[in-house]
Structures are given as structure tokens and as C-alpha cells.
Amino acid sequence: MPFTSLVARLPFPSAAVQRAVGIAAVLAQALIGVTGSIVRVTGSGLGCPTWPQCVAGSLVPKHDSGIDALNQWIEFGNRLLTGVVIIVAAIAVVTAWRVQIDHPGRKRLVKLAWTMPGGVVLQAVVGGLTVLAKLEWWTVAIHFLATTPLVWLAVLLLRAFHEGDEPARPLVPAAGRTILVLLAAVMWLVLAAGTTVTGAGPHSGDINTHRLDAPVETLAQVHGGLLVLYLLLLAVFGLQLLRVGAPKSLWRRYTVVWVVAVAQGGLGSLQYALGVPEAMVSFHVLGAMAVIVATASLWTGSRDRGPVTSLTAAPRELTAA
Incomplete structure (x- = not known):
């Protein structure tokens, strides 16, 4: 393939470059x-009321459109950032591809890398449909939730750059692996419940957007209750780590999950008590992304795929063969 030959001419990415690309993918998706x-929270959801154009007849904001200019540029800026995320995703694919050229066994790494641009394109389409649906609360929820598996996959990609390709060897017993699966599932339930609180809350993205007709107090209690369940599962998983004498690296990841999850719960409670101020909403979303990253990191740290063999270029005679 011509493009493969072109990628093969690129310098082999060092261990530092591979790590930087993986981190960039995680940060971009989050x-x-x-x-x-x-x-x-700035009410800019319909600053660009159509898609893929910003306003009818123009891909960029137009000040004579009757829409506040600041709202237009906030929404348009978010669309431009999607382009940056696609660039980062493309770099991840090229980096993984270049690694595989020297190390043909790294197929899993390339597959994970391809989820980045594929997911971003799908997310952009979902975002466009959300705009066309005039920010109906459930479309906004789907738009947010569509981002969360991409953050998770980006963490797996980061890990894949620095692990081998042997069959996964669990570092926890079968009961611990089951709890970890439940932990991940409940994490997404917490996130989904959070979108219902948002759907019924005061920040709709546009003043005319329909809201979820349900009591915010009840939805917030469900959201908080699921977080408590998440923490209980996390505590039980810790008992499994004690049982097998887990390595220090896994304990560090476990500790980070506790710190991030408890901080996120505290932030959510404070946010609710203060009447959901705008700035705290974005910090709470940032905290949600941190919980996903920490949980995914715990997931990847709970198994071993053997030593990484692709941090340096293969000997020339092997690549030539």
C-alpha cells in the first residue's frame, strides 16, 4: 500500500513519543x-443553530444572524476543537501504524488507535443531530455519553503503547474480575444518571430547550446513590487486592480511583447545595472524565500482557524481511 510505504519512512517513535501520543489522546477525548x-452552561448550545454549517449559508458565525456573537463563537469554538481532537486521533493512528510496521504483532495497538478517529467522527455526527433536535435533553445526554467510551478506549491505547501482546494474565482472582466489571458498569450508570439531573436542571444550553419533567431532587438522590454503590464495589475490590497481595502499581491505581471518586462526590454535593452554579458544572464534568480515566487505568492495571517489545525500532534486517 502506498500510504504504508509513506508511514514507513517516518522516524520510529521513541518510548517518550509513544507515551506523549497516548496521553494526548486521553486529554483530547476528555x-x-x-x-x-x-x-x-453559557446557553450557547444553539449559537450555531444548524449543522454542519454554523448558520444558514455560512460555516462560520455571522454577526447579522440575530444570535448573540459570544454564544456563536463559544459553540463554533467547540466545533473547531473537534478538529483538533481528530488531528490528535490521526496522529495516534499514524504512530501506532509506524510501530506495527517494525513490529507486525502489534495489531491490537493499531485497532485501538483506529477507535480514536472513528469515534470522533461518530461523536461529531451525534453532536450535529443534537443541534438539529434543538438540544432536546435526551439528545444532549446521548452526546455526552458517547464521549465516555472514547475516553476509556484512549486510556487502553495509552496502556497498549507500553505493554506486550500476550494473552491477558489477570492479577486478581475471578471474583475480583467480576467486581471490576460491575464497577465499570455502575460507573456508566452513575454517568447516565448524572445526565438526567442535567436534563431536569437549570442549564439546558438554550432558553427554549425542553427539559426533563422530573424532580431534580429525586434524580440527584438516584445519582448519589449509584455513586455510593460504586464506592462500595470499590471497597470490596480492595479486599480482593488484599487477598492476593496485589503489586504496588495496582494499589497506586486503586488509591487514585478512591481519591478521584470521593472528590467528585464531594464536588457534586457542594454543587447541588450551592444551586448548581455554572462554573461548578464544568468542573463536575471534568471530575467525571477523571473518574473514567482512573477506573480505566485500574482496569488496565489489573492484568498483565507481558513486557513491551516495541519501544525501539526493529533491527533493519528484520524490517527489510
Whole structure:
């Protein structure tokens, strides 16, 4: 393939470059979720009321459109950031591809890398449908939730750059693996419940947007209750780590999850007590992204795929063969 030959001419990415690309993928996927919340709390969700154009007849904001210029540029800026995320995703693919050229066994790494641009394109389409649906609360919820697996996959990609390709060897017993699956599932339930609180709350993205007709207090209690369940599962998982004498690296990841999850719960409670101020909404979304990253990191740290063999270029004679 001509493009493969072109990629093969690129310098082999060092261990530092591979790590930097993985971190950039995680940050880019998480950041787009946070900036989306900024669009919502500033009432800029329909600053660009159509898609893929911003306003009818123009891809960029027009000051004579009858829409506040600041709202236009906030929403348009979020759309531009999607382009940056796609660039980062493309760099991840090229980096993984270049690694695989020297190390053909790294197929899993390339597959994970391809989820980045594929997911961003899908997310952009979902975002466009959200705009065309005039920010109906459930479309906004789907738009946010579509971001969360991309953040998770980006963490897996970061890990894949620095692990081998052997079959996964669990570092926790079968009961611990089951609890970890439940922990991840409940995490997404917490996130989904959070979108219902948002759907019924004061920050709709546009003053004319329909809201979820349900008591915010009840929805917030469900959201908080699921977080408590998440923490209980996390505590039980810790008992499993004690049982097997887990390595220090796994304990560090476990500790980070506790710190992030408890901080996120405290922030959510404070946010609710203060009447959901705009700035705290975006910080809470940032905290949600941190919980996803920490939980995914715990997930990847709970198994071992053997030593990484692709941090340096393969000997020339092997690549030539």
C-alpha cells in the first residue's frame, strides 16, 4: 500500500513519543466533553443553530444572524476543537501504524488507535443531530455519553503503547474480575444518571430547550446513590487486592480511583447545595472524565500482557524481511 510505504519512512517513535501520543489522546477525548459543558452552561448550545454549517449559508458565525456573537463563537469554538481532537486521533493512528510496521504483532495497538478517529467522527455526527433536535435533553445526554467510551478506549491505547501482546494474565482472582466489571458498569450508570439531573436542571444550553419533567431532587438522590454503590464495589475490590497481595502499581491505581471518586462526590454535593452554579458544572464534568480515566487505568492495571517489545525500532534486517 502506498500510504504504508509513506508511514514507513517516518522516524520510529521513541518510548517518550509513544507515551506523549497516548496521553494526548486521553486529554483530547476528555477535553471535548468538558468544553461541551461550557457550551451548555453559557446557553450557547444553539449559537450555531444548524449543522454542519454554523448558520444558514455560512460555516462560520455571522454577526447579522440575530444570535448573540459570544454564544456563536463559544459553540463554533467547540466545533473547531473537534478538529483538533481528530488531528490528535490521526496522529495516534499514524504512530501506532509506524510501530506495527517494525513490529507486525502489534495489531491490537493499531485497532485501538483506529477507535480514536472513528469515534470522533461518530461523536461529531451525534453532536450535529443534537443541534438539529434543538438540544432536546435526551439528545444532549446521548452526546455526552458517547464521549465516555472514547475516553476509556484512549486510556487502553495509552496502556497498549507500553505493554506486550500476550494473552491477558489477570492479577486478581475471578471474583475480583467480576467486581471490576460491575464497577465499570455502575460507573456508566452513575454517568447516565448524572445526565438526567442535567436534563431536569437549570442549564439546558438554550432558553427554549425542553427539559426533563422530573424532580431534580429525586434524580440527584438516584445519582448519589449509584455513586455510593460504586464506592462500595470499590471497597470490596480492595479486599480482593488484599487477598492476593496485589503489586504496588495496582494499589497506586486503586488509591487514585478512591481519591478521584470521593472528590467528585464531594464536588457534586457542594454543587447541588450551592444551586448548581455554572462554573461548578464544568468542573463536575471534568471530575467525571477523571473518574473514567482512573477506573480505566485500574482496569488496565489489573492484568498483565507481558513486557513491551516495541519501544525501539526493529533491527533493519528484520524490517527489510
